[in-house]
Amino acid sequence: GIQVEQSPPDLILQEGANSTLRCNFSDSVNNLQWFHQNPWGQLINLFYIPSGTKQNGRLSATTVATERYSLLYISSSQTTDSGVYFCAVVRTGNQFYFGTGTSLTVIP
């Protein structure tokens, strides 16, 4: 299967700070998705972004498929942003491969 690596594995931010999370993948992919898993374990879709840039409020994402990476930007972080951020990629068929996640803690 495809390898998906996320960095950093852990991140602690002061409320109001900005951050960039990275997702590298080992082969060409057809689609990529970013998720947020909140402290209660719920998984929330953030972006479906096989290429290009998208923005949703304080969050934005960029995928450069030719260079096999995607970035998730969080600006003006809030305590509710805490949790684990996963990227997942699809190479062929219906199989999503997940990275091991970035655990984010935002402190007031």
Add this chain to the structure above:
Amino acid sequence: NAGVTQTPKFQVLKTGQSMTLQCAQDMNHNSMYWYRQDPGMGLRLIYYSASEGTTDKGEVPNGYNVSRLNKREFSLRLESAAPSQTSVYFCASSEVGGFGNQPQHFGDGTRLSIL
């Protein structure tokens, strides 16, 4: 909107017992998925169903069976539970499969412990 509903939310089993995890979605999605999430790890795909009447193995299918009962429901069965199957199980659905420009929507998970 309920979205994706999983039952039960928690379960404790003894080694060798069998159990079926239920999943239902009310979004009229064609594709459904079962994942497991182990501590400190991302999700791994167990089985998926691209459309009603079809099922396929994912990355970690051993020890599991699935049934796509109808378009709404996709169940996961453990025939003889083992401690290595202790995990959090997530069901997801999407309008079409991975090639489509549609996101996956997840249930809240089933926390399964096998003693």
